[in-house]
Amino acid sequence: xxxxxxxxxxxxxxxxxxxxxxxxxxxxxxxxxxxxxxxxxxxxxxxxxxxxxxxxxxxxxxxxxxxxxxxxxxxxxxxxxxxxxxxxxxxxxxxxxxxxxxxxxxxxxxxxxxxxxxxxxxxxxxxxxxxxxxxxxxxxxxxxxxxxxxxxxxxxxxxxxxxxxxxxxxxxxxxxxxxxxxxxxxxxxxxxxxxxxxxxxxxxxxxxxxxxxxxxxxxxxxxxxxxxxxxxxxxxxxxxxxxxxxxxxxxxxxxxxxxxxxxxxxxxxxxxxxxxxxxxxxxxxxxxxxxxxxxxxxxxxxxxxxxxxxxx
Amino acid sequence: xxxxxxxxxxxxxxxxxxxxxxxxxxxxxxxxxxxxxxxxxxxxxxxxxxxxxxxxxxxxxxxxxxxxxxxxxxxxxxxxxxxxxxxxxxxxxxxxxxxxxxxxxxxxxxxxxxxxxxxxxxxxxxxxxxxxxxxxxxxxxxxxxxxxxxxxxxxxxxxxxxxxxxxxxxxxxxxxxxxxxxxxxxxxxxxxxxxxxxxxxxxxxxxxxxxxxxxxxxxxxxxxxxxxxxxxxxxxxxxxxxxxxxxx
Numbered sequence: 001x002x003x004x005x006x007x008x009x010x011x012x013x014x015x016x017x018x019x020x021x022x023x024x025x026x027x028x029x030x031x032x033x034x035x036x037x038x039x040x041x042x043x044x045x046x047x048x049x050x051x052x053x054x055x056x057x058x059x060x061x062x063x064x065x066x067x068x069x070x071x072x073x074x075x076x077x078x079x080x081x082x083x084x085x086x087x088x089x090x091x092x093x094x095x096x097x098x099x100x101x102x103x104x105x106x107x108x109x110x111x112x113x114x115x116x117x118x119x120x121x122x123x124x125x126x127x128x129x130x131x132x133x134x135x136x137x138x139x140x141x142x143x144x145x146x147x148x149x150x151x152x153x154x155x156x157x158x159x160x161x162x163x164x165x166x167x168x169x170x171x172x173x174x175x176x177x178x179x180x181x182x183x184x185x186x187x188x189x190x191x192x193x194x195x196x197x198x199x200x201x202x203x204x205x206x207x208x209x210x211x212x213x214x215x216x217x218x219x220x221x222x223x224x225x226x227x228x229x230x231x232x233x234x235x236x237x238x239x240x241x242x243x244x245x246x247x248x249x250x251x252x253x254x255x256x257x258x259x260x261x262x263x264x265x266x267x268x269x270x271x272x273x274x275x276x277x278x279x280x281x282x283x284x285x286x287x288x289x290x291x292x293x294x295x296x297x298x299x300x301x302x303x304x305x306x307x308x309x310x311x312x
Numbered sequence: 313x314x315x316x317x318x319x320x321x322x323x324x325x326x327x328x329x330x331x332x333x334x335x336x337x338x339x340x341x342x343x344x345x346x347x348x349x350x351x352x353x354x355x356x357x358x359x360x361x362x363x364x365x366x367x368x369x370x371x372x373x374x375x376x377x378x379x380x381x382x383x384x385x386x387x388x389x390x391x392x393x394x395x396x397x398x399x400x401x402x403x404x405x406x407x408x409x410x411x412x413x414x415x416x417x418x419x420x421x422x423x424x425x426x427x428x429x430x431x432x433x434x435x436x437x438x439x440x441x442x443x444x445x446x447x448x449x450x451x452x453x454x455x456x457x458x459x460x461x462x463x464x465x466x467x468x469x470x471x472x473x474x475x476x477x478x479x480x481x482x483x484x485x486x487x488x489x490x491x492x493x494x495x496x497x498x499x500x501x502x503x504x505x506x507x508x509x510x511x512x513x514x515x516x517x518x519x520x521x522x523x524x525x526x527x528x529x530x531x532x533x534x535x536x537x538x539x540x541x542x543x544x545x546x547x548x549x550x551x552x553x554x555x556x557x558x559x560x
Contacts, residue, residue, distance in 0.1 A: 061400045064559045082558060087402040093393035099328070100392075101335035110328040114321035114403045142335070158397070168400070 008072070009166050009197035010037040010060060015069035017055050017221075029055040030066070031221040037166075042188060042198045044208035046301055047218035053201040054094050054170055056218070060199065061091045061168040073166060087115075090162040094170035094201075096155050100144035104135050104154035107143065111158045129161035132187040134180065148175040153184075160187050167191065169200040173207060185211050205298045217301060219308045233295045236303045238271040242279050244290045253282060259303070270295055270303075321403030322411045329384070329415025343380075344423040347372055350491050361493075363435035364514075364523050367445070368491040370427045371513045373420070374449045375485050378456025379477050380416045385409075385464035386473050399557040409553035413457035424449075437521060444520040448513035451542035455509040456484070458549030465556045484510045494524055506530055507537040 017030040030052045037043050045053040058064035060071055062082035071078040073085045098107045108129055112122035130139050133153040138146050143154055152175050159167060169188075173181040181204070188198055188211060202208050208215055209229040217225040217232065225232055233239060237259045244250065247267035254260055257279050258271035269279060276292060283290040333340070347369035354365040389395040398408050428445075431437065437445070459480060467473045484490075488511035489497055497505050505511045512534035519526040519534075526534070 058396075058559070061396075062558060063396050063400055083404075086400060089400055091396055091400040093396040096393040096397060097391065099332050099388070099394065101332045102328070106331070110324055110331075111397065111401075113324040114328070114398065114407075115401050116320055116403075155397075162401075 007038050008036050009039045009041070009074060010035075010199065011070075011072045012036070012056070012060060013070045015056065015059060015071060016067045017052075017059065017064070018067045028221055030059070030069075032069070033218070033221070033223055035216055035223060035226065037197050037199055039165075039197055040192050040195055041214065042192050042200070042212050044212040044215050045199070045201045045218055046205065046208055046215055047201075048305060051218045052221040053218055055221075057091075057168050057170050057199065057201055061089055062086055063091070088164060089166045089168065090115075090159045090164035091167075092155055092159045092169040092172045095174075096170075097151055098143045098154045098158065101142055103140050103142055104146075104150070104157065105130060105139040107154055108158045108161050112161055115162060117162075125161040125163065129157040129187075132160065132183065132190075133157040134183050149177055149180055152176055153180055156184055156187075160191060163191065163194065163196060165196055167196055167198045169198065171201055171203065173202070173204065181207065205296070205301055209297045215297075217304055219305050224308050225304055229297050232304070233297060233300045236270050236295060236300045238273075238275075239295055240271055240273055240276060240292055241295045241299065242269045242271060242276065242283075242290050242292050243267070244269070244279075244283050244288055247283065247288055247290075250282065250286060250288070254279065261299075261303070268299075270299070318404045319407055321398075321401070322407035322414075325398070325403065325407055325411030326415045326418065329412050330418045333380075333384075333416055333419030340420055340422065343376060343420065344373065344427075347423075347427070354491075363431065363521075364493055364518055365491055366427060366431040366434060367517050367521070367523075368489075368514050370424060370431065370445070370449065371452055371510055371517075372485045372490050373424050373427060374417075374452045375456045375490075375510050376481065377413070377417050377420055377453055378458075378460035379481050380420065380460070381413050381457045382460035382464045382473065382477050382480070384416060385412060385461050386467065386470060389464065390468065390470055395557075405553040405557035406550045408557075409461050409549055413453070413461065417453055417457075435521070441517060441521040445517050448516055448538060451538045452509055452513050454542040454546040455538075458545040458552075461549055462552050465552065484508060490514050493518065494526075502530065503533060506534040507541075509538055509541050512538045 013034050015030055015033045019027045019029055033056055045056065047053045055064065059066045060078065062078050062085055066079060074088055076084045078085045098104065102110065105126060108126040109122050112125055130136050133156060135150055135153050135157060138150050143151055156172050173184050192198060214226065214228055215232055216223050225235060244267045246265050248262065248265060251260055251267055254267060254269045257275045258269050261268045271279065280290060351365055351369055354361050399405060463476055488505055488508045490510050494502060494505060494515045506515060515524060515526060516534045518524040519531060
């Protein structure tokens with residue numbers, strides 16, 4: 001690798017964004033976000049509504065000017081020279097919709113042609129994208145006649161068909177059924193196998209886990225945690241969760257095994273595998289029932305973000 | 313203002329926008345109702361005024377392209393977010409703005425062609441008048457499309473935009489002498505009317521056609537202001553398209 005050339009598809013350093021609205025206090029949407037995506041990676045941004053995910057994604061995709069910080073896409077300055085970056089990227093906007101008076105086939109083809117892709121390649125990629133998104137059946141119906149899921153699939157298909165080196169997808173599977181979501185996942189995996197890099201935001205934590213090689217948890221405009229789903233789950237103090245029904249009377253004792261979360265009458269203990277036998281012995285001795293399962297990413301997310309909120 | 317206009321994707325976007333608009337054929341048809349109604353009134357009341365009213369209807373129809381651009385640009389930005397799809401791509405913001413404006417113009421050509429044919433029937437035009445008509449229509453399209461596009465970028469809600477759309481149409485299309493002759497205007501106010509794109513266009517065409525009497529100074533004022541407005545506004549539109557491709 002020549003000196004100065006990195007393997008990063010996206011590198012963002014200390015990106016800040018403050019919104020100033022007349023008559024209202026300034027809002028810090030991003031407070032120093034730094035992250036990087038290596039070429040061919042699939043990365044998810046997780047966070048609550050308003051955490052700053054979309055703001056970051058829009059800055060990285062040249063649609064929003066940051067207040068400060070640097071963003072480089074394939075070593076090109078996305079902040080000062082967005083026109084150099086744009087041929088290398090494609091974006092599924094949050095809550096974006098296709099042209100209602102085009103069919104999905106027309107929408108995809110027209111967009112590819114607008115990006116300068118020649119007729120033959122555009123036709124081939126359009127058919128491929130329609131197949132991948134499983135919308136061949138409605139491909140020649142006007143988008144206005146399609147329900148929400150197929151409309152969203154048409155949007156995702158439009159962007160996937162570009163095979164752009166770096167794809168930004170803001171909640172790409174919102175409104176899709178589980179089959180369609182898995183279709184999108186497969187398409188995104190195929191794209192990264194071909195060399196594309198993907199940054200997506202999602203509220204579906206199963207999607208983030210199934211699809212992403214690494215995750216960034218964002219809260220209040222800052223990255224709280226970064227790592228693989230497994231690493232993030234470990235950050236909550238264990239990999240297993242023991243749920244004890246009607247176990248509120250045991251909270252003090254159970255707290256010695258790990259972090260406690262009460263959920264109604266059920267007490268959940270996040271702990272390490274080697275402590276399971278002790279907890280089970282305790283609960284059985286008290287005549288209570290307990291179930292053991294893996295800590296989910298959702299639990300880890302809730303815990304990490306919850307701690308941050310408590311700290312603030 | 314140095315603007316390096318790049319045309320990537322414009323041809324396709326013109327075709328896309330034309331196709332999208334043609335699906336709304338009813339809007340294209342009903343977009344000519346005001347002109348048709350006014351022409352009927354003129355025909356009933358004074359057939360001698362039909363030719364100038366047809367010229368006014370033509371200029372007004374082309375000016376309405378700006379209103380369509382305003383509505384379309386706002387709709388696909390606010391409701392569909394398609395501007396983001398296109399701006400984060402090799403297609404240039406200039407191509408986006410011009411492609412949309414040209415696409416809408418093409419879709420709305422049928423009523424314009426019909427009005428031109430009617431004018432030819434009512435009063436056959438010589439080459440000079442036809443050339444003046446074509447040039448002024450082009451200038452009005454450039455000015456109104458730019459106004460429409462720029463205004464569309466200033467708001468975040470469709471409902472806020474609607475009154476401006478109506479205001480624009482009435483301020484430039486109904487109030488000044490577009491459907492009525494400039495000779496109805498007080499001489500002291502004629503110079504004001506001749507710098508308004510729509511009424512200057514109508515005055516120029518009607519003057520060349522011999523329907524109105526303009527002094528040479530008025531020809532110069534109308535012609536120069538129309539040309540300058542078209543060039544300056546279109547240049548500003550291209551600059552503005554580029555600037556607003558990224559939110560600040």
